Amino acid sequence: DYYAVDMLNQVLSGGESARLNQRVVENDQLALFCGAFSFGLEDPGLTLGFAMCNMGVDPSQVEAAMNDEVERMKRELISDRELQKLKNQIEYGFVTGNQSMAGIAESLANYHTYFGDANLINTEIERYLAITPEDIRAAAQKYYVPEQRVTLYFLHDPNSQP
Known part of the structure; x- marks a missing residue:
């Protein structure tokens, strides 16, 4: 399911x-x-x-907006346009990441280390x-459920010195 999860994250961010970005940053202006x-x-x-909240925004508002978008992904299929854009981004990233010997070497090492199969370089696309x-x-x-989530807020201490 790795590829579907990775593509899900690409649609989201x-x-x-x-x-x-469109929901939380541009439209609702909750985060930078x-x-x-x-x-x-x-x-x-x-x-x-x-996310990094805008000044004066409660982090729970940002979390709620992000959760809304995740819930939307659970209910609705992405559009044909989003799917084509996503595939274009993935192909572009693969080609640019493997256009140098160093990039190819890194890809081969990652495929071998994480998946036990360096040949994935030939089939991943x-x-x-x-x-x-x-x-x-x-x-x-399957994976984006509240029971499998940990949420951390890193908050500024108003009494701290810059």
Whole structure:
């Protein structure tokens, strides 16, 4: 499910037109920035969602807005336009990340270390491109549940000196 989860995070935070940025930063103006990304690890991975609140905004408001967008991903399929944009971003990232010998070496090392298969460099694009909107929604429903979440607020101490 790694590829579906990674694509889910791209829809949520892959650029300025991504859902979290549009909702939390642009429309509601609750945060300076926000996003989400996956850590693909040998064992079950981790997704990290984050935001930096605007001054005077309660972090729980930001969390609620981010949760609303995640819940939307659980209910609705992404549009054909979003899917094509997502696939374009993934292909672009793969090509640019592997255009140098150092990039290829890093990819091979990562595939071997995390997945035990350096040959993934030859098949990963196809794995991403095979993901459907239904797969992305199913990943959101399976993994993005409150019981599997830890929320941390890093708050400024108003009594601290700069």
